[in-house]
Amino acid sequence: MSIPKLVERAVDGRFGPYGGRYVPETLMAALEELARVHDEAKRDPTFWAELDALLRDYVGRPTPLTEAPRLAAEAGVGGGVGGEVRVLLKREDLNHTGAHKINNTLGQALLARRMGKRRIIAETGAGQHGVATATVCAKFGLECVVYMGEEDMRRQRLNVYRMELMGARVVPVTAGTRTLKDATNEALRDWVTNVTTTHYIIGSVVGPDPFPRVVRDFQSVIGREARAQVLERYGRLPTTVAACVGGGSNALGIFHAFLDDREVELVGVEAAGEGLASGRHSASLARGRPGVFHGSLSYLLQDGDGQVQPAHSVSAGLDYPGVGPEHAYLKDTGRVLYVAVTDQEALAAFAALSRLEGILPALESAHAVAWVLGRRGNWRAGDLVLINLSGRGDKDVAMVAELTGAKL
Amino acid sequence: MSDHPIAARWREVRGEGRAALIPYLTAGFPTPGASLDALRLAEAAGADVVEVGVPFSDPLADGPTIQRSTQAALEQGMTTGGVLQQIHDARLRVPVVIMTYLNPVLAYGLERFLRDAHAAGASGLLLTDFPAGADPTLERAVAASPVALIRLIAPTTTDERLAGAVRGASGFIYLISRLGVTGARDRIPPDLAEQVARVRAVTALPIAAGFGISTAAQVRAAARAADGVVVGSALVDVLATAGLAAGERLLREFARAVRERDP
Numbered sequence: 118m119s120i121p122k123l124v125e126r127a128v129d130g131r132f133g134p135y136g137g138r139y140v141p142e143t144l145m146a147a148l149e150e151l152a153r154v155h156d157e158a159k160r161d162p163t164f165w166a167e168l169d170a171l172l173r174d175y176v177g178r179p180t181p182l183t184e185a186p187r188l189a190a191e192a193g194v195g196g197g198v199g200g201e202v203r204v205l206l207k208r209e210d211l212n213h214t215g216a217h218k219i220n221n222t223l224g225q226a227l228l229a230r231r232m233g234k235r236r237i238i239a240e241t242g243a244g245q246h247g248v249a250t251a252t253v254c255a256k257f258g259l260e261c262v263v264y265m266g267e268e269d270m271r272r273q274r275l276n277v278y279r280m281e282l283m284g285a286r287v288v289p290v291t292a293g294t295r296t297l298k299d300a301t302n303e304a305l306r307d308w309v310t311n312v313t314t315t316h317y318i319i320g321s322v323v324g325p326d327p328f329p330r331v332v333r334d335f336q337s338v339i340g341r342e343a344r345a346q347v348l349e350r351y352g353r354l355p356t357t358v359a360a361c362v363g364g365g366s367n368a369l370g371i372f373h374a375f376l377d378d379r380e381v382e383l384v385g386v387e388a389a390g391e392g393l394a395s396g397r398h399s400a401s402l403a404r405g406r407p408g409v410f411h412g413s414l415s416y417l418l419q420d421g422d423g424q425v426q427p428a429h430s431v432s433a434g435l436d437y438p439g440v441g442p443e444h445a446y447l448k449d450t451g452r453v454l455y456v457a458v459t460d461q462e463a464l465a466a467f468a469a470l471s472r473l474e475g476i477l478p479a480l481e482s483a484h485a486v487a488w489v490l491g492r493r494g495n496w497r498a499g500d501l502v503l504i505n506l507s508g509r510g511d512k513d514v515a516m517v518a519e520l521t522g523a524k525l
Numbered sequence: 526m527s528d529h530p531i532a533a534r535w536r537e538v539r540g541e542g543r544a545a546l547i548p549y550l551t552a553g554f555p556t557p558g559a560s561l562d563a564l565r566l567a568e569a570a571g572a573d574v575v576e577v578g579v580p581f582s583d584p585l586a587d588g589p590t591i592q593r594s595t596q597a598a599l600e601q602g603m604t605t606g607g608v609l610q611q612i613h614d615a616r617l618r619v620p621v622v623i624m625t626y627l628n629p630v631l632a633y634g635l636e637r638f639l640r641d642a643h644a645a646g647a648s649g650l651l652l653t654d655f656p657a658g659a660d661p662t663l664e665r666a667v668a669a670s671p672v673a674l675i676r677l678i679a680p681t682t683t684d685e686r687l688a689g690a691v692r693g694a695s696g697f698i699y700l701i702s703r704l705g706v707t708g709a710r711d712r713i714p715p716d717l718a719e720q721v722a723r724v725r726a727v728t729a730l731p732i733a734a735g736f737g738i739s740t741a742a743q744v745r746a747a748a749r750a751a752d753g754v755v756v757g758s759a760l761v762d763v764l765a766t767a768g769l770a771a772g773e774r775l776l777r778e779f780a781r782a783v784r785e786r787d788p
Contacts, residue, residue, distance in 0.1 A: 137659060139654045141677070142681075142682055142686075142690070298583065309706055310706065313681070409627045409628045422605055424582040
C-alpha cells in the first residue's frame with residue numbers, strides 16, 4: 118500500500134483536505150498571529166529550553182513506561198518465555214494534574230506570554246483541560262476564565278472547585294446540550310469579543326488552524342519519550358500503539374513519533390457509547406461525515422441537514438461530536454486504524470486495570486485498554502503493545518460507583 | 526454585476542440620498558408560519574434588503590437572542606430546504622440575502638444550494654464562518670453563480686486582509702462594527718465613521734454596518750456613517766416577546782430613521 122509522505126502534512130494549515138480556518142472574520146488576525154508566533158517559537162531553542170525545564174520540574178516529565186504483565190495475561194497475550202507478548206503503559210496519568218492535558222496548556226501559556234496576552238480562556242468537558250489551564254495560569258499569574266457546560270459542572274463538582282482554588286473563574290454554559298461542544302461555542306464567543314487581549318487555550322487537536330498543529334506539537338512529547346523508552350528497554354519498536362480518541366490530542370501526541378515507522382500499527386479508539394447502532398456514541402470517525410465545525414473541516418456527527426448531533430460517552434472527555442482534522446487525514450490515508458469500544462467495555466477495562474495492575478485509568482484511557490483486552494486471542498507471539506494511559510481515574514471513581522451500583 | 530438585484534436596489538437607495546435598511550430574520554422563528562409573515566411585513570415596513578437566517582445548531586458568532594431563535598426554529602422542524610421554500614413563498618420584491626454558517630450549506634451541497642437559492646429568489650449569501658481565503662474552491666463556486674458572496678469585515682481585519690477580502694466580494698460589504706457576537710448594545714461604536722472610511726478606501730461596493738445596532742437613534746447614527754444598516758437581534762427579540770405587530774412598528778421606526786436627513 119502506498120501512503121503519502123507523512124512528515125510534511127500541514128500545507129496552508131490543512132491535512133489533505135481537512136482542517137482550515139472556518140471562523141468569523143474577527144478571529145483571523147489572531148489566528149495569523151498565533152501561527153506566526155508558534156512558528157517562531159518552534160525555531161527558538163530558548164523557547165524549548167524553558168518548556169523542557171517546566172515539563173521536567175513542574176509537570177514531572179519524563180513520565181514512566183510501565184509494563185503491565187497481569188493485564189497482558191488477562192488479554193490472553195502473556196505467558197511463556199520467548200515469544201511472549203508484552204503490554205506497556207505510557208504513564209501520562211502521572212503528570213501534574215493527572216493527565217496529558219498540561220503538556221499543551223504549558224506550551225500555549227508560553228505562547229500567550231510571547232504575544233503579550235494576559236487573559237486566558239478555555240473550554241472544558243470533564244474538567245481535565247480546565248484544571249490544566251487553571252494550573253498554568255496560576256503559575257504564570259494570568260487571568261483565567263473556563264467555560265463549562267452546566268451539565269458537566271454538576272457531574273464534575275470537584276474539578277470546578279479545583280479550578281476555583283487556583284483562581285480561575287468557571288462560567289456555566291446553559292446553551293444547547295450544556296456539554297463540551299457548547300462550552301467550546303461559548304469560549305469562541307468570548308474570544309470574538311476579547312480577542313485583542315485574550316488567548317484561547319483550546320484543549321485538543323481541534324479548532325481552526327493553527328490550533329490542531331499547535332496542540333499536536335506540544336503533545337508530541339509523549340510519543341518522543343515513549344519511542345525512546347521502548348527502544349532503550351526492549352531494543353525494538355512497539356508493534357502496536359493504542360490511544361483513545363475524542364478530539365484526539367493524546368492519540369496524536371503518542372502517534373506522531375511513530376508515523377514514519379510504517380511497521381508500527383497505530384490504533385485510535387473512539388467511544389462507541391451505547392453501541393454504534395444505538396446512535397448514542399461519540400465515534401465521529403466511524404460514523405460521521407466530513408463537515409465544518411468549530412473552525413475546521415473534519416469528520417463530524419451530523420444529520421442530513423448539517424446540524425451537529427449530540428455525542429454520547431460514559432467518558433466526558435470523549436463526549437464530542439467532532440474530531441481533530443489530522444485524524445481525519447490519517448484515517449483516509451489508512452496510516453491509523455480507528456476502532457470503537459462501548460461504555461460497558463470501557464467500564465470493564467477500568468475495573469480490570471485497577472484490579473490487575475493497581476492503576477485506576479481515566480475512563481477515556483480505559484477505552485484504549487478495552488480495545489487491547491478485546492483483541493484477546495488475536496495477539497501474536499512477540500507483540501509489543503504500547504497503550505497511552507492519558508489520565509488517571511480518580512475523577513471518575515464516583516461516577517463508576519454510581520453506574521455499577523456500588524455504595525460509597 | 527450592474528443588473529444584479531442587490532446593486533439595482535442600492536442604486537435606488539442612493540438615488541434617494543439615504544442609507545439602506547437591512548433587517549435580519551431567523552427563518553422559522555417565532556414559528557414557521559409567523560416567520561413567513563415576518564418576511565412580508567419586513568418588506569412592507571420599508572426594508573431595502575432582507576437577511577434570512579438558516580438556523581444552525583452551533584451558532585458561534587451569535588449572542589443569546591439569535592441563538593435562542595435558531596434553536597427554537599430547529600426544534601420546530603425548520604430545515605435548509607424549508608427556508609428556501611419560505612423565501613420562494615414570500616415572493617419579496619426586495620433582494621433576499623441568506624445568512625448562515627457553512628455546514629448547513631455543505632450538507633445541502635454547495636452547487637445545489639446556490640441553484641435552489643437562486644431559483645427561490647435569493648440574491649446573496651453571507652456565511653459567518655467563511656472568511657476570505659478560507660477555501661478558494663468554494664469561493665470560486667459561489668463566484669460562478671448568480672448569488673452574490675457578501676463579505677464580512679471586522680475591526681480586527683488587517684489592511685492586508687482587507688485588500689484581499691474585498692477583491693472577491695460582491696453585493697455589499699458587511700462591516701462588523703464591533704468585536705463580539707450579535708446582540709443589542711447601548712450605543713454604536715464611536716469610531717464607526719473611521720471604520721467605514723477604511724473600507725471605503727479599498728472598494729466601491731456599498732458598506733452596511735451591523736452588530737449591536739438596536740434602537741432608532743442608533744440606526745439614525747449608523748445611517749450617517751454607512752451605506753446600510755443591519756438590525757437583527759433587536760428585531761428578533763421584539764418578535765419573540767411582543768409579536769409581529771410590534772416587530773412591524775419597530776421596523777417602520779427604523780425605516781424612518783434611515784430616511785431622516787442630517788440635522
